[in-house]
Amino acid sequence: MSEKKSPFPMPSEIEDAPGAENWAEMYPYYTHVQPEDDERFWFYNSMHFSEPMSAFDMITAESAYHAMGAFVNRVFAFPTGKGVDYRCINGRIYITANTATDPEEIQHRLSIFQERAGHYYENWNEIYGQWEKRMGQLIKDMNAIEIPELPEFEDEAVVKEAKGISQNHYLRETYNDVLEKYSIMWNHHFEMLMLGYGAYVVFFQFCKQAFPEITDQTVARMVAGIDVLMFRPDDELKKLAKLAVKLGIDEVFTTDGNPDVILPAVKAKGDAGKEWLDALAESRDPWFNISIGDGFYHFERSWNDDLTVPLSALPHYIELVKQGDNLERPTEQLKAERERIITEYRDLLNTDEERAAFDQMLGVSHLVFPYVEDHKFYCEHWLTTSFFNKIREFGDLLAMHGIIEKSDDIFHMHHTEVNLTLGNLMNSWAAGSRPVNQGYWPPIIAERRRMLEVLKEWQAPPAIGPMPDNIEDPALQMLWGITKETLNNWAAPAIQNENEIIGYAASPGVVEGVARVLRSINEFGSINEGDILVCPITHPSWSPLFSKISAAVSDIGGTMSHMAIVAREYGMPAVVGTGSATKRIKDGQKIRVDGDTGIVTILDS
Amino acid sequence: MRKNIKKMTQDTQNSILWFKDLSLADRPLVGGKGGSLGELCSAGINVPNGYVITTEAFKAYLDILDAEHGIRQKIVALDPDDVTTLNSVTSDMRALVEKSPPPESLAQVITDAYRDLGDNIPVAVRSSATSEDSEEASFAGLQDTYLWQKGEAQLLDAVRRCWASLYNPESVAYRLRLNIPEEDLAMAVVVQTMVNSRCSGVMFTRSPTSGDKSVVTIEGSWGLGSSIVSGEVTPDKFVVNKITSEITGKNIAPKAIEHLPDEKGGIIERPVEEERQVISCLSNEEIRELTEIARRVEKHYGCAQDIEWAISHDSAGNENNSVLLLQSRPETVWATKDKAPVAKPAAKAYDHIFNVMGSQLIKDNKSK
Numbered sequence: 014m015s016e017k018k019s020p021f022p023m024p025s026e027i028e029d030a031p032g033a034e035n036w037a038e039m040y041p042y043y044t045h046v047q048p049e050d051d052e053r054f055w056f057y058n059s060m061h062f063s064e065p066m067s068a069f070d071m072i073t074a075e076s077a078y079h080a081m082g083a084f085v086n087r088v089f090a091f092p093t094g095k096g097v098d099y100r101c102i103n104g105r106i107y108i109t110a111n112t113a114t115d116p117e118e119i120q121h122r123l124s125i126f127q128e129r130a131g132h133y134y135e136n137w138n139e140i141y142g143q144w145e146k147r148m149g150q151l152i153k154d155m156n157a158i159e160i161p162e163l164p165e166f167e168d169e170a171v172v173k174e175a176k177g178i179s180q181n182h183y184l185r186e187t188y189n190d191v192l193e194k195y196s197i198m199w200n201h202h203f204e205m206l207m208l209g210y211g212a213y214v215v216f217f218q219f220c221k222q223a224f225p226e227i228t229d230q231t232v233a234r235m236v237a238g239i240d241v242l243m244f245r246p247d248d249e250l251k252k253l254a255k256l257a258v259k260l261g262i263d264e265v266f267t268t269d270g271n272p273d274v275i276l277p278a279v280k281a282k283g284d285a286g287k288e289w290l291d292a293l294a295e296s297r298d299p300w301f302n303i304s305i306g307d308g309f310y311h312f313e314r315s316w317n318d319d320l321t322v323p324l325s326a327l328p329h330y331i332e333l334v335k336q337g338d339n340l341e342r343p344t345e346q347l348k349a350e351r352e353r354i355i356t357e358y359r360d361l362l363n364t365d366e367e368r369a370a371f372d373q374m375l376g377v378s379h380l381v382f383p384y385v386e387d388h389k390f391y392c393e394h395w396l397t398t399s400f401f402n403k404i405r406e407f408g409d410l411l412a413m414h415g416i417i418e419k420s421d422d423i424f425h426m427h428h429t430e431v432n433l434t435l436g437n438l439m440n441s442w443a444a445g446s447r448p449v450n451q452g453y454w455p456p457i458i459a460e461r462r463r464m465l466e467v468l469k470e471w472q473a474p475p476a477i478g479p480m481p482d483n484i485e486d487p488a489l490q491m492l493w494g495i496t497k498e499t500l501n502n503w504a505a506p507a508i509q510n511e512n513e514i515i516g517y518a519a520s521p522g523v524v525e526g527v528a529r530v531l532r533s534i535n536e537f538g539s540i541n542e543g544d545i546l547v548c549p550i551t552h553p554s555w556s557p558l559f560s561k562i563s564a565a566v567s568d569i570g571g572t573m574s575h576m577a578i579v580a581r582e583y584g585m586p587a588v589v590g591t592g593s594a595t596k597r598i599k600d601g602q603k604i605r606v607d608g609d610t611g612i613v614t615i616l617d618s
Numbered sequence: 619m620r621k622n623i624k625k626m627t628q629d630t631q632n633s634i635l636w637f638k639d640l641s642l643a644d645r646p647l648v649g650g651k652g653g654s655l656g657e658l659c660s661a662g663i664n665v666p667n668g669y670v671i672t673t674e675a676f677k678a679y680l681d682i683l684d685a686e687h688g689i690r691q692k693i694v695a696l697d698p699d700d701v702t703t704l705n706s707v708t709s710d711m712r713a714l715v716e717k718s719p720p721p722e723s724l725a726q727v728i729t730d731a732y733r734d735l736g737d738n739i740p741v742a743v744r745s746s747a748t749s750e751d752s753e754e755a756s757f758a759g760l761q762d763t764y765l766w767q768k769g770e771a772q773l774l775d776a777v778r779r780c781w782a783s784l785y786n787p788e789s790v791a792y793r794l795r796l797n798i799p800e801e802d803l804a805m806a807v808v809v810q811t812m813v814n815s816r817c818s819g820v821m822f823t824r825s826p827t828s829g830d831k832s833v834v835t836i837e838g839s840w841g842l843g844s845s846i847v848s849g850e851v852t853p854d855k856f857v858v859n860k861i862t863s864e865i866t867g868k869n870i871a872p873k874a875i876e877h878l879p880d881e882k883g884g885i886i887e888r889p890v891e892e893e894r895q896v897i898s899c900l901s902n903e904e905i906r907e908l909t910e911i912a913r914r915v916e917k918h919y920g921c922a923q924d925i926e927w928a929i930s931h932d933s934a935g936n937e938n939n940s941v942l943l944l945q946s947r948p949e950t951v952w953a954t955k956d957k958a959p960v961a962k963p964a965a966k967a968y969d970h971i972f973n974v975m976g977s978q979l980i981k982d983n984k985s986k
Contacts, residue, residue: 373970
């Protein structure tokens with residue numbers, strides 16, 4: 014152990030956010046920092062958990078890390094990487110990876126890993142086919158779960174069919190069922206994901222050795238596929254825009270995207286209106302089951318939950334169609350460009366041996382790419398938005414019976430607290446009395462809501478604990494998603510020009526324009542043609558925005574992030590992972606985005 | 619090995635040759651630099667016009683001097699380890715060459731060609747040794763370059779000084795140690811129109827720091843390129859991906875001085891105004907244009923290149939031609955370093971993953 018003082022604070026040194034000193038009571042005791050945690054290096058997973066966790070949403074961290082660790086450590090036995098420990102500090106999720114260091118243990122794990130992972134790689138497409146079926150069934154099953162309504166009297170069928178089970182029993186059963194299916198989703202999610210990342214890591218490492226100055230984004234361009242599900246919801250919108258123009262009903266679509274006004278107006282258009290609404294219904298299932306976020310928080314609803322987001326994007330597409338744009342992604346051109354880049358890098362290699370190895374590694378990356386990219390639609394988007402909607406139904410019940418004030422209050426209860434509280438409801442319905450102590454939850458929930466607002470302002474240190482000696486192991490880099498450079502930057506941030514914000518160059522080109530700082534997709538309407546989007550992070554459901562903007566900047570994200578991929582497709586400059594763009598750039602300021610160097614400059618300060 | 623042909627006539631036909639008529643195959647006659655400039659011209663690269671005073675011209679000149687003064691014999695008699703004698707003899711030789719005019723007919727051919735370039739036009743006069751700039755042995759730095767020479771007198775003077783540079787003590791000692799026969803000694807001299815450059819610099823078609831073949835590294839500074847070559851200024855540095863044309867690195871250094879032409883001939887050093895010091899000397903468009911040229915040159919030669927470039931001041935009227943190449947030679951440092959393959963093909967494609975995921979283990983075992 015080194016005696017050098019770490020450049021990062023120790024977990025035990027971090028103070029409670031002022032004004033939210035009681036934050037820890039929201040989360041299970043096993044997520045709290047322990048004294049021995051000072052011996053390990055942790056970092057803030059801002060990529061997935063950019064906001065403080067509400068009590069219920071903690072389940073995303075719990076379920077995800079339980080599944081990830083199980084598959085890395087116990088199912089596939091990655092040789093050096095084990096599972097991940099997580100802690101909650103002031104509402105933020107910090108993680109650390111456990112590793113095997115004893116050569117004998119690694120050797121043993123490697124032999125297991127080779128056999129097990131080999132089976133998956135060998136049969137990848139077949140297993141992925143089965144996976145899609147399993148996930149499809151899981152989503153269907155989740156949606157089919159009927160939450161009991163607690164009627165005054167049981168349905169007659171309970172008697173006539175001699176079922177012998179009453180509705181309040183089903184409260185807990187269905188609740189547990191919803192939670193179980195969510196947990197299964199995370200298991201399926203990690204079933205193939207880390208193996209997929211493994212393939213990427215190996216190809217990245219090869220490229221970095223053969224071409225020491227290659228950027229991540231260039232490697233990503235060689236790996237990335239063109240036909241991915243992520244683009245599908247946006248493609249559906251474009252189809253609907255074209256249809257609206259073809260049917261001559263385009264004038265009903267207004268930028269406010271209010272479904273209560275627009276949908277009746279379409280319906281009033283007779284046959285044309287019906288044809289369009291039928292097309293909408295078809296697009297919605299399944300493609301509008303896309304979260305407006307990354308699917309980690311209850312407030313990230315799907316397009317289907319709130320049609321405002323897709324509807325407000327339609328007028329701009331309609332305008333483009335009328336100008337003669339066919340709105341089609343130039344997929345053939347994109348494929349040809351990808352092939353050119355691959356061929357030219359391949360040609361630069363020194364020997365045919367290297368070229369053969371390059372082909373093999375890239376081949377495995379291409380094999381795993383569809384899963385790595387498309388699983389998100391099934392897992393984080395479709396199933397997760399359904400999951401939170403099921404929980405909302407329990408919220409409705411609790412609110413209806415006066416245990417909480419409104420449905421969404423349920424997300425300020427930990428999932429175990431919900432389970433416990435269902436007991437109160439079960440008894441109340443059965444006994445015919447009011448739930449016990451209806452004054453219990455409302456003040457707690459009000460206080461938790463208040464604390465979350467305070468915690469949002471807390472500046473989470475990116476890393477805590479002792480500086481790790483070695484993170485060169487690719488398995489660790491894969492699990493942590495950070496490199497030596499990231500750590501060094503965190504330890505000693507480069508002194509910056511105060512008008513410059515430095516991030517990752519994600520898509521080439523230089524553009525100057527007016528910054529639009531957007532925190533949510535619901536602010537879509539404020540964007541003008543040619544503006545530069547500045548946002549915390551973009552998600553697939555933000556794709557329609559890219560037809561309007563001239564460049565994009567994000568706080569969070571890497572070269573394989575959504576913004577990076579879409580910006581490259583649109584051929585516009587993008588700088589991602591700036592950490593602080595939405596804080597330092599003010600809405601309306603003129604900025605320059607240099608997607609070649611990763612520098613964003615504020616031009617009028 | 620090329621055994622020398624003793625065919626010394628007064629014929630001046632091959633004494634000078636124009637860039638446009640040359641290729642790399644003419645290196646024995648025009649040296650590495652001359653052949654390379656000719657090759658660039660024929661590849662359609664924009665190179666300032668010029669000609670080469672050939673090795674034959676030099677030999678004809680030296681034969682006359684040798685007959686009179688026994689130069690070759692005196693050199694062969696030297697001991698490379700006897701520094702004192704070496705210094706004194708070579709100093710005499712240089713003085714002799716510098717003050718001995720070439721035969722009238724040769725001088726005539728040189729100055730005629732100079733007038734063909736333009737009226738009293740500034741030229742760069744550079745030595746172009748036959749072994750210089752070639753892969754086998756680099757004489758680079760042992761020979762001289764005279765920038766911004768104007769008028770016939772300055773030109774002829776610079777040519778003689780180039781020839782004389784073959785008698786630098788280092789150069790002579792090198793030949794003696796390697797047993798290079800003095801009869802084989804040959805030097806061509808390049809006479810090239812000078813560009814009054816707004817900025818200039820060098821570029822490499824692979825990274826000089828990492829050897830990466832997928833990038834072009836460009837270094838540039840204000841004024842003439844001599845400030846970079848001599849190391850008097852820290853240049854701006856740009857890294858461009860050859861394949862995607864993305865500019866992946868940009869480091870703007872404070873460029874405190876620049877080299878400019880002196881009206882009397884030669885160059886002078888001037889301070890750069892403060893605002894201009896920290897401005898990038900190249901626009902993104904110029905960076906991309908240079909990269910494109912670098913790619914073409916590398917492709918033409920089939921190996922990595924080390925290139926000198928300039929962007930002319932007065933782009934009026936010929937904006938498209940404002941980027942010029944002054945020289946290109948094979949990159950020599952990394953060419954010899956290409957190492958063992960990064961990876962070899964495996965039995966199964968995914969075996970690579972096992973190899974990498976188990977690499978920690980392999981490393982640990984090795985360190986035991």
